[in-house]
Amino acid sequence: MSRKPHLKNGILQADLCVIGAGSGGLSVAAGAAQMGAAVVLIEKHLMGGDCLNTGCVPSKALLAAAHAAQAQRSGGRFGVAPVEPRVDFTQVMAHVHGVIGAIAPHDSVARFEGLGCTIIQAPARFTGPGEVEAGGQRIAARRFIIATGSRAALPPIPGLAATPHLTNETLFGLRELPRHLAVIGGGPIGLEMAQAFRRLGSQVTVLERATILPKDEPEAVAVLRAALAAEGVRIIAGAAITRVDPGRITLADGMVEPSHILVAAGRQAVVDGLGLDAAGIAFTPQGITVDAALRTTNPRAFAIGDCAGGPQFTHIAGAHAGVVIRRALFGLPAKMDYRALPWVTYTDPELAHAGLTEAQAPGCKTLLQPFSGNDRAQAEGVSEGLIKLVLSPKGLILGATIIGPGAGEMISLWGLAIQQRMKIGAIAGVTFPYPTLAEIGRRAAGAWFTPTLYGAKTRFFVGLTQRFLP
Template structure:
């Protein structure tokens, strides 16, 4: 993936490589898992002069490249293209969607994976100087790993094995055909009726994408969708799903599922039954910690994952854990962030620690919902003196020009106008949230954003307009008017 793992080209100087002595491979760093986090550590460490062993039992690139971020965004792009054709009539461009060739959609998704795969390949990482072993790894003690019959000893180890789709405790699920993110992108024919279990980001993104590609979709969520986001922003996404024709059912407990002649039947807690052709389980993630020999290495775990400290060290001081398996926020960009922390700790001995104060995330629905920092509820719970600024997207000229006015920005401020958090729900909100993450990380006050210059006409102007709202009561109040009137008497 050309993001977290893009640490530069192959070094000009020969890399230090692991050394085989008496049947044991010796290295500075042994990384288990070649997903986003593991690849980032391996690329950075190898190019900085460390002798690196990288172990991966499945596919290079891990979940993000093969079954997560990359294929899902490729599918969303296809769905967006179909919807753009449908929406053309509001601009006077009439071209109704008559055919969606789902086999070609599948080919598009696989083509995107194929285009990125060389960047994550064995060949690239061996070219960087790492020794890549394609086998399952297991700790045989606190300072040794075995993989594919090869014993490996290293000064430091990094566990970056990621996560997998969690299966909810629903009666009949193990006896019923179902899809997860690991299999849904293998479909070459469109589901007639897709039932989605789970109203988190993955469930919502897939529900909207398949609906736009012509499938009937029912989305079931046992509580409320997107519970970690600002309610005002979630309401916009909920409205978009309903307008798309998705049968959205919140507060819907699933009692049982079972196979039927034409697919699958879901029985709800209230006795209602829904039949569909396919079932997609998107009900959270579970860490990949089985069969790693963690106990033999003295590494503590919980059901959430491997126990780590603020520097991502495990209870074995020579072993780090990063990404989803570390039990924290489960985002690809967090795995990349963790990689930087480990490189500073393991290679340079610097006391780097994780800081999630400015953590960003995006739900790639249409419109996108992006967030950084604290929500209003979190800020109040943390004891801050909170004020908020909101601005509807309908007041943005670019949004009006593109007929995309459903959305808003909400900024959470602490004492003195310090920026604590921000949420944007708008087209390409994910491209705009980075500025707010930087502002939070740098502990800026709202005046820094209000004083910035935003190009016109762009949707990003909504950020500056919201920031300006902090000063509106004082700037246009009675005291200002009296002061301006007084000054005018004395100006030449």
């Protein structure tokens, strides 16, 4: 049973005060309360934060609907007559919000009050290094956890701010399918939504000022770009947008005339209105300044998740929560290790990555294996896709990229291998079930040993042993 926060001289006293009820904040609050800490949890908007309400959950629900539509178009290769799906966009959005509703009780006020947390639904503001005010209540705590997340960034394009546009916060409130969706930004969010709306029936144009997915391996990005183009997603890389007006996006060398505009050009940490200066907490436009243990410049305060200025993924916020619980509740040494950081772009095919890319590891060795050599991939009509491994000269696994069906499900094995500093022989020695797509990893690993295993020295040794073995 957790201890309850209590009032003393009108001030609510707690062990932990968590600001923000998104993925990271909820993880800290739930863990701390169940371990016996007195926890105050403050959320100014919706429990569950961006991930549940306007991010991961609704976007993946929309992608599932889009996948179902595309399946009707793509049966021809299996002898199943393809048909153009009849999309009821109202029902698609009902599915999206139904999924949110099904998950919401897990993140609800009722559940967290049941765990022993005191919930305050109001904006929070530091009034000093050890005190926060929210909803007219002053809160003093031994430790503060800032988990306020991020919001869509608005690029400084002339006319954009004054032109009606969508972000992830408003996209899932659409009631009609866009005739022509222009997506500003060729990152994971932009490409996922571009493919989803194209499959649901919209014309889609992606405008990227540089190159799409610049942090991923170029071989994998090329596969994805070809797949999107084959479905009719128009991608304009190096797009110089000079102005945005209702119904018109002017480029340096052309024009796009969309019915709707989705801005997916990066995200910015939410730190405004928190009174960080009053708490002695340093921050920049990229987020709150933290050390490797996620402690801010105020030794009583930590920042986790998107607002901490690092990688912006829900699973990273969860990992941050684990570090902070060890530090804030038990005083144990703990810090973040990003060596095996995984990320997934949930397009079709999925693009998953963990660890270093080839560009980040000078002097590395690489192994590349196409899905065309995988029996399960052939059975399922997967003609494109690959795995790329980045290794040290001695075979230490440094990074992995997979593009293909279920890539996000397969990448965790490689994250574990990187985190545990395994060599490629460890994977080459694993027996994978047959036939599975995951076998492509073992096949790639085996290629590391091909030059030695089938080289002249091995042939000489085998010939020699065969002369003497009974």
